[in-house]
């Protein structure tokens with residue numbers, strides 16, 4: 001007969017503490033759970049955090065939760081040693097809380113590994129603290145046969161929690177902001193790493209996520225590449241027990257390729273690799289990214305909406321069969337990594353226009369993430385603009401002058417652009433705006449006055465005697481190019497979506 005290891009009073013608390021550990025840290029429900037557990041002691045967290053700020057701001061209740069969990073676990077451990085059979089649900093919570101405690105004890109050590117890898121200098125000599133970590137797990141797990149694990153399982157847990165820490169830091173490190181839109185984006189990225197069910201992920205999905213392609217869409221300059229890096233660098237990497245280190249260096253396992261910047265032959269050669277002599281200039285055999293990236297790597301196909309039909313077919317085949325050939329070679333080679341793709345185009349619209357293959361699209365969209373426009377990010381309450389400008393100013397002017405530059409830039413933007421400015425270049429434009437303010441004391445916004453592009457268009461209209469409809473069509477095409485969606489184009493033109501599309505596709 002299975003027996004309980006948590007007392008009747010402790011059990012609800014133990015369950016909730018474990019649920020927090022396995023919930024998405026960027027979702028509101030998780031914080032609601034924390035509030036429930038801590039009651040009047042709960043401290044609100046700051047959403048407005050830029051990378052590098054103290055962790056306590058993000059997780060102000062962590063110490064208290066750790067204290068509570070440790071107390072429960074010591075009592076449960078003593079009971080566990082005395083029972084023959086343990087209730088399964090309690091065993092699971094006991095295991096979950098062990099991970100929670102041990103992970104936090106070793107977090108700083110994980111951070112050292114992460115920093116080293118991101119700085120391009122992974123620590124030599126493997127992971128020295130692995131056995132300390134394992135022994136601390138064993139302190140709790142060895143209390144009963146039901147919670148003892150094989151060495152492989154122990155190292156799997158170690159690798160999973162290293163992944164957890166990487167994901168957490170990567171998401172915060174790259175994406176700045178505390179608006180609803182950015183918080184929702186962070187939560188979405190977390191799901192792309194661990195799914196919405198982290199217990200299932202830990203049980204069975206951790207080494208299957210490479211099978212799902214992640215597609216990132218959103219207007220230009222909204223951080224699609226940042227998102228791709230955050231997901232790609234947060235993939236599961238197993239710990240090699242024999243070698244005493246992780247199977248690959250996560251910091252070197254991300255392979256970005258901008259498809260709009262390269263010719264079709266170069267794209268193929270970069271992705272698929274080639275045999276010596278496959279084309280002029282192919283002086284020796286070469287591995288492509290699909291091969292080089294290996295099982296734990298990620299190939300990021302940026303600007304996927306710009307690829308020509310032939311490449312779309314080839315990529316579709318890779319995703320369907322998980323095999324490919326080097327250029328000029330007949331051998332089929334397996335592709336075992338993950339693919340991510342990004343575009344600012346509206347792919348369903350591209351499909352309707354016949355420029356993007358539908359079957360390819362449905363191979364790409366197993367997991368979709370949309371990055372919000374800067375206008376959307378700034379539309380909520382709060383001091384989001386200040387926060388973003390501060391982040392940018394620190395980056396470009398350094399710690400000594402960052403603060404001052406930020407104040408100057410926020411004041412300038414408030415006075416000259418105001419809330420109505422729509423930031424067509426999104427985050428990238430904001431960066432350039434701050435730089436201009438630093439260099440020239442001001443910024444010539446695209447929406448202010450007539451930009452050179454607009455002037456040229458007016459001149460063209462006059463010379464070629466464009467009709468009003470043709471003129472509108474040029475304008476609509478320009479808007480569509482910048483924002484990538486018919487909805488947004490329609491909103492900016494203040495017409496309905498069908499009309500906007502008619503102008504974009506062309507009325508003459």
Ligand SMILES: Nc1ncnc2c1ncn2[C@@H]1O[C@H](COP(=O)(O)OP(=O)(O)OP(=O)(O)O)[C@@H](O)[C@H]1O
Pocket residue numbers: 174175176177182218219220221222223224225226227302342343344371427428431
């Ligand atoms: N939320 C954000 N937090 C911090 N930096 C951001 C954010 N969004 C965008 N950026 C910055 O904006 C710039 C553009 O980002 P990125 O290149 O990832 O955009 P993109 O969406 O891939 O653009 P494109 O479609 O033109 O390729 C980068 O310098 C990036 O660091």
